[in-house]
Each structure stands twice: as C-alpha cells, then as structure tokens.
Amino acid sequence: MKKNSRCVLAALFVLLFSNLSVAEDADPCASLPGTLTVAADGFYEIGTDDALYKFACMVNNGTTDINGRLTADICVNACGEGESVLKADGTLNGDGFNFTQWTPIGTKTQKFEGTFDGAGHTISGLYVDGAEYAGLFGYVFVDNINGEDEKGVVKNVGI
Numbered sequence: 001m002k003k004n005s006r007c008v009l010a011a012l013f014v015l016l017f018s019n020l021s022v023a024e025d026a027d028p029c030a031s032l033p034g035t036l037t038v039a040a041d042g043f044y045e046i047g048t049d050d051a052l053y054k055f056a057c058m059v060n061n062g063t064t065d066i067n068g069r070l071t072a073d074i075c076v077n078a079c080g081e082g083e084s085v086l087k088a089d090g091t092l093n094g095d096g097f098n099f100t101q102w103t104p105i106g107t108k109t110q111k112f113e114g115t116f117d118g119a120g121h122t123i124s125g126l127y128v129d130g131a132e133y134a135g136l137f138g139y140v141f142v143d144n145i146n147g148e149d150e151k152g153v154v155k156n157v158g159i
Contacts, residue, residue: 029057043117047071052123056105059112067114070121070157076100077125085127099127104138111141111152118157
C-alpha cells in the first residue's frame with residue numbers, strides 16, 4: 001500500500017509541475033480578442049481597439065522592440081454621438097465602471113523601444129485609472145546619445 005501511495009504522489013507531483021511550466025510559457029496576450037497583422041515592412045497594423053490592446057499587452061509582457069502603425073482612427077470608450085469619457089467640465093462621464101480600462105504601452109521594466117506611427121490617425125476614449133504614468137504610453141526608452149538607431153519613437157498620432 002505504501003509503494004502505491006508513493007507512486008500516486010510522484011505522479012501527482014510530476015503532473016502538477018509539468019502544468020506549471022506550461023502555464024509559465026503561455027502567452028498572456030493570446031486570450032485577448034482581435035488579431036494583429038504584420039505588414040511587409042515589419043510594422044504591426046493596428047486598426048481596432050482590440051488590436052491596440054493586444055499591441056500594448058505584447059509590449060508590456062516583454063516584446064518591447066516591436067513596431068506598430070495605426071490604419072484607422074480608434075475610439076475605445078464612449079464613442080457614440082454626444083458621448084465622451086469626460087463631460088464638458090472635465091469630470092468623468094459616469095462612474096468609470098462601464099469603461100474599458102487602458103494600461104499604457106510600456107512599463108517601468110518593459111519600456112517601449114520600437115516605433116509607433118499614428119499615420120495621422122487619432123486614438124480617443126482612453127480611460128486610465130490608477131496608473132503611475134498615464135497616457136497612451138507609460139514608459140518609452142529613448143537613447144539617441146551615441147548616434148545609434150533611434151529607440152522608442154512615437155509619431156504622427158493624435159490623442
């Protein structure tokens with residue numbers, strides 16, 4: 001009986017730790033809706049709010065040197081006629097619970113190092129609550145001191 005108990009415990013131990021290693025390797029952005037396509041020049045094409053959230057997730061989870069380009073204007077929250085995240089007086093329109101929370105692109109440990117080209121498009125309706133650095137981008141890596149290729153370029157985008 002003891003021998004069978006040890007075998008069962010060993011099997012459970014192996015099963016438990018094999019599942020943990022799979023979970024660690026899982027892509028945290030894969031479960032987000034939407035898809036990102038890559039253009040011939042290597043830029044991710046971002047034309048929907050889902051694609052924008054997926055791009056941010058990829059950067060914030062370690063793929064910091066990717067490039068993105070907007071292909072359309074994007075509105076995340078309160079985009080109907082006469083709707084807005086903020087009222088005319090600058091206060092929040094509602095309680096904020098019905099808004100999709102935005103996590104800025106780039107974190108303190110995962111700074112954005114790629115190029116983000118807005119291509120003249122705008123992003124509106126972002127709702128950030130509680131972030132240390134709030135905006136479309138949180139942290140962007142900038143190092144052009146040595147004349148090397150530019151990192152962390154954000155251009156041609158309206159917010």
